Amino acid sequence: MKASHTSLLLGIAQVWAAPAPQASVDPVFGPPGASGDLRPSPDLQGYVPSIHIPTSPSTEIPTDEFELAPGQSEDRDLGLFIDLSKVKNPxxxxxxxxxxTDPGPRTEAYDRLNSDLFIPPGTDHGDVGNAKWPFGLSHNRHGLAGAGWARNQNQDQLPIATAMAGVDMRLSPNAYRELHWHKSAEWALMLNGSARISAVNEDGQNFIDDITVGDVWFFPAGIPHSIQAFESGCEFLLVFDDGNFSEENTFLLTELIQRTPKSVVAKNFRTSIDTFKKAPTDQLWIFPGTPAPTDIEKQNQTGPAGLIPKQGTYSFHWSEQQPYRVPGGTIKILDPETFPIASGFSAALITVEPGAMREMHWHTTSDEWVTFPSPSPLPLFLTLPPQTYFLQGQARLTVYQAPGSSRTFDFSAGDVGYVPVPNAHYLENTGNETLVFLEVLQASSITTGMVGTLSFGLGLRDASLVILFFTLISTVPVAYMCTWGPRTGMRQLIQARFVYGKYFVSLFILLNLATLTGFSIVDSIIGGQALSAVSDGTTINATVGIVIIALLSLLVSFCGFKILHLYEKYAWVPALIAIIIATGCGGQNLHNQSIVEPATVQQVLSFGGLVASFMLPWAALASDFSTYMHPQAPPFRIALYTYAGLALPTVLLMVLGAAIGGATPNIPSWQQGYETNAASGVLAAMLHPAGGFGRFVTVVLGFSMVGNLSATMYSITLNFQMLLPWLFRIQRIIFSIVITAIVIGVAIKAASSFFTNLENFLGLIGYWAAAFIGVVVTDHVWFCGRNFGAYTEDEALWDDGSRLPMGWAAMGASIGCLGLVVPCMYQIWFTGPIAERTGDLGFEVALVLSAGFQQNILLHTLEPFFETFLWLYSIMKFSFTAILTILAAVTSALPVDEGVSPRNELFGRANDYPYSGKCNGNGGIDPWNYYRCQCTSFVAYRLNKAGVKFTNQYKGHHWGNANTWDEAAKASGVKVNNTPKVGSVAQTNAGKFGHVAIVTKVGKEKVTIEEYNWAHKEKYGKRTVPKSTFKYIHVKH
Structure with missing residues (x-):
């Protein structure tokens, strides 16, 4: 048996070593025993007339053997997405x-996955380099003993990807990616699982951290690092800043030791050669490991140089960031502003809902590397367990490349896309589930040339129309409520006590305080960023600028209403001039507007709600300033002046802002200014061509915020005093200081994300303001019958909680409307089910529903019985009263500040007659051609102080003694009747020469007047008498 075995081996060896069998082969017919022609006859080349072309059936596929997908029969220029995944024989x-048709042969599966290459839209044109590579076609390199694998994408697979390359890597449970480094920087996102990363920098400092799903790390070129998976294993995506990067060219610790003489290695580490005899003979790359300690402190071996400081560490726990929500999806941005070590790398993790799209855009400073990771449990929002979420979906992307070329590509999970700078592109979700993808740029920030305005994606025309109409509508209630101040002498939220009661109104005072404080923060940021933009943030940064603006505003607010009014009277002039100059300097670029799709209902209503939210809150403080006007001032003129003063500049400046916003992404210097200092940065960039003069104008624009901020601070101090009765005794200067400190602190923090915070802030305040307006206006018109006597007849009623309404009906109307307002809200942090389809209808619903509820007779009928039957209200009232009593006692020693008391400075309820006590006999003639210290002189004084240019020869007629004023008034065309109004002249023929007085308050049956020289000679007096005592002369401006 042994001999036979040997002979067999020798035979095989001889056969293998022998030359191949040789035989004759005919050059045409091949070897003997074969059939057919191995090679064709040379006679078949060229013209062969004898060749007969046989008749064959059509190569077109019959229409009953294939199906058309939805949209496939439509005009190809529409560019509809064609889904071939479920049709027969596409x-x-x-x-x-x-x-x-295509009879084949073909790879049908590829055609189904790439329908836009198989059936391109009619807009595709010219030649564009391939922008897609699926990781599924990359070689999968496996580690040792099943420890993991990696797939590489670089310029070999995707030639246009010159600046970046990617690696998809998997580590099995407890496996290691051995200590290594690269000549390229490494940016990584953990897709699933978790791992422990460690590194050492050039100074010998250590770094170690635990990374989980959604977290990021970054290792600069040359930094040695290692990765170990935890027991669940992990998968992560690596992006390198070199398109030619290859995982095969990594510097590995094992290879360093292998390729260095053992004696040198031993000498380097100051140990014996025996230590390295068992060193690996080949690279480990990815290899199995033992479980890492759960407690990171047990593995954190700090070297002599210590740990890397936190600001220089290599990890960023991006998973903790909540995404920014916009219509159609979410976005999370990470760039060197928040992750400084990753210089030159910016990333955006984006979700797009079915039917939505990532709008048309391009990047001005970097190529875009984009990937659609394979489905994996990546909990982007951290609101549900990780296994609930999967990165999946499908999309298409059209790359536009000048001049006139474009190509559309289809993407699905596991694909990589690449768009060179500055090619324009979009991403449309073409599937039925949420699309998730990652954008990576080699840029210091996400610099995107967005199509549309900066926030809502509206074109200039659409944005301007929304601004115009929503401003014109939402300013109406503000102008109307402003007319109440002169007639009542009360601040707006003091008037609201007659609806909400003395205690419930505090809720709306708090909301108004929050609103005013928010606007103060916005003004401080804009002004501070303007000052910062002038010096490029070197001499004065945004923080210093905010402090300067806030302190100057505090100083102006200290001066009181008269100085504030004087300042506001002229401060708008240099601001307007500065804006005109800025528009002139940058106007030549405003035509460079981006082209957008027609506005959707959602966009219009959501942006309109934001515009309305800017205007409606004025209603809560309209009377704060108009209360200084004369009670008889024509309401229509007050409303007209208020309406024009608010609406005109708002529309013009908002439209200008929309134009600037639409052009900003297309002008690099403006875009850079926007990223650095938001709106102020753009204005500074617009003025940059004007040199030093442009910087001066920017400073003027910055300081123009002082007017807005100081006036707002004035109202804030009044609101503080209205909040609780005992706060009357605290001087308003204290509140000014407190609110300034709050504004400075919050503004410095909020400035880093100005437009996000502004949008969030404005989006909320419109809801409460609309509900407040609906209730207050309805109560005034419906229940009070527009009779201001209901507020003024009893001088003490405004501050008497026991006689004011309890406010249950008003609170019920305000809170009751929330049931429908909430589903209609469209905010970044919440979108109601109705708003998902319609856009933001919150403020419209709040306004209409609150007004409707306030008209509910049942609520008002039952309100008087609440105090009797609701023990809860009694306890609340008792507790609240007790607290106020204690606080009032504590502050009783302080002087009272009458800032919120009902007042009318130009029609004061006090003896301010300049000749009081200075008359002896007739006292001489006054400036109005009457004898001083007479009733006629006193009334003439009051009328002139109220703005009526009244004299004894008013309107060309001699008015004479008081007993002839009624006839003189009729002759002059001035109305005389028996209906008193505040500010009208009360006239009687009683006495030798008659008597005239001024009406200060009108009740149901009686009237209160101010007079001189009636009950006591040459003395001021005030009395309440029946209305029938006088005739009433209605002298107007």
């Missing part, structure tokens, strides 16, 4: 079934 048919 064909490249466009417009109709008469176009050519």
């Amino acid at each position: 064909q490249p048919v466009q417009d109709s079934k008469n176009t050519p």
Whole structure:
């Protein structure tokens, strides 16, 4: 048996070593025993007339053997997405079934996955380099003993990807990626599982951290690092800043030791050669490991140089960031502003809902590397367990490349896309589930040339129309409520006590305080960023600028209403001039607007709600300033002046802002200014061509915020005093200081994300303001019958909680409307089910529903019985009263600040007659051609102080003694009747020469007047008498 075995081996060896069997082979007919022609006859080349072309059936596929997908028969220029995934035998048919089919052979699965290459839209044109590579076609390199694998994408697979390359790597449970480094920087996102990363920098400092799903790390070129998976294993995505990067060219610790003489290695580490005799003879790359300690401190071996400081560490726990929500999806951005070590790398993790799209855009400073990771449990929002979420979906992307070329590609999970700078592109979700993808740029920030305005994606025309109409509508209630101040002498939220009661109104005072404080923060940020933009943030940064603006505003607010009014009277002039100059300097670029799709209902209503939210809150403080006007001032003129003063500048400046916003992404210097200092940075960039003068104008624009901020601070101090009765005794200067400190602190923090915070802030305040307006206006018109006597007849009623309404009906109307307002809200942090389809309808619903509820007779009928039957209200009232009593006692020693008391400075309820006590006999003639210290002189004084240019020769007629004023008034065309109004002249023929007085309050049956020289000679007096005592002369401006 042994001999036979040996002979067999020798035979095989001889056969293998012998030359191949040789035989004759005919050059035409081949070797003997074969059939057919191995090579054709040379006679078949060229013209062969004898060749007969046989008749064959058509190569077109019959229409009953294939199906058209939805949209495939439509005009190809529409560019509809064609889903071939479920149709039978898909064909490249466009417009109709008469176009050519593909009988094959072909890879049908590829055609289904790449429908936009198989059936391109009519807009595709010219030649564009391939922008897609699926990781599924990359070689999968496996580690040792099943420890993991990696797939590489670089310029070999995707030639246009010159600046970046990617690696998809998997580590099995407890496996290691051995200590290594690269000549390229490494940016990584953990897709699933968790791992422990460690590194050492050039100074010998250590770094170690635990990374989980959604977290990021970054290792600069040359930094040695290692990765170990935890027991669940992990998968992560690596992006390198070199398109030629290859995982095969990594510097490995094992290879360093292998390729260095053992004696040198031993000498380097100051140990014996024996230590390295068992060193690996080949690279480990990815290899199995033992479980890492759960407690990171047990593995954190700090070297002599210590740990890397936190600001220089290599990890960022991105998973903790909540995404920014926009219509159609979410976005999370990470760039060197928040992750400084990753210089030159910016990333955006984006989700797009079915039917939505990542808008048309391009990048001005970097190529875009984009990936659609394979489905994996990546909990982007951290609101549900990790296994609930999967990165999946499908999309298409059209790359536009000048001049006139474009190509559309289809993507699904596991694909990589690459768009060179500055090619324009979009991403459309073409599937039925949420699309998730990652954008990576080699840029210091996400610099995107967005199509549309900066926030809502509206074109200039659409944005301007929304601004115009929503401003014109939402300013109406503000202008109307402003007319109440002169007639009542009360601040707006003091008037609201007659609806909400003395205690419930505090809720709306708090909301108004939050609103005013928010606007103060916005003004401080804009002004501070303007000052910062002038010096490029070197001499004065945004923080210093905010402090300067806030302190100057505090100083102006200290001066009181008269100085504030004087300042506001002229401060708008330099601001307007500065804006005109800025528009002139940058106007030549404003035409460079991006082209957008027609506005959707959602966009219009959501942006309109934001515009309305800017205007409606004025209603809560309209009377705060108009209370200084004369009670008889024509309401229509007050409303008209208020309406024009608010609406005109708002529309003009908002439209200008929309134009600037639409052009900003297309002008690099403006975009850079926007990223650095938001709106102020853009204005500074617009003025940059003007040199030093432009910087001066920017400073003027920055300081123009002082007017807004100081006036707002004035109202804030009044609101503080209205909040609780005992706060009357605290001087308003204290509140000014407190609110300034709050504004500075919050503004410095909020400035880092100005437009995000502004949008969030404005989006909320419109809801409460609309509900407040609906209730207060309805109560005034419906229940009070527009009679201001209901507020003023009893001088003490405004501050008497026991006689004011309890406010249950008003609170019920305000809170009751929330049931429908919430589903209609469209905010970044919450979108109601109705708003998902319609856009933001919150403020409209709040306004209408609160007004409707306030008209509910049942609520008002039952309100008087609440105090009797609701023990809860009694306890609340008792507790609240007790607290106020204690606080009032504590502050009783302080002087009272009458800032919120009902007042009318130009029509004061006090003896301010300049000749009081200075008359002896007739006292001489006053400036109005009357004898001083007479009732006629006193009334003439009051009328002139109220703005009526009244004299004894008013309107060309001699008015004479008081007993002839009624006839003189009729002759002059001035109305005389028996209906008193505040500010009208009360006239009687009683006495030798008659008597005139001024009406200060009108009740149901009686009237209160101010007079001189009636009950006591040459003395001021005040009395309440029946209305029938006088005739009433209505002298107007």
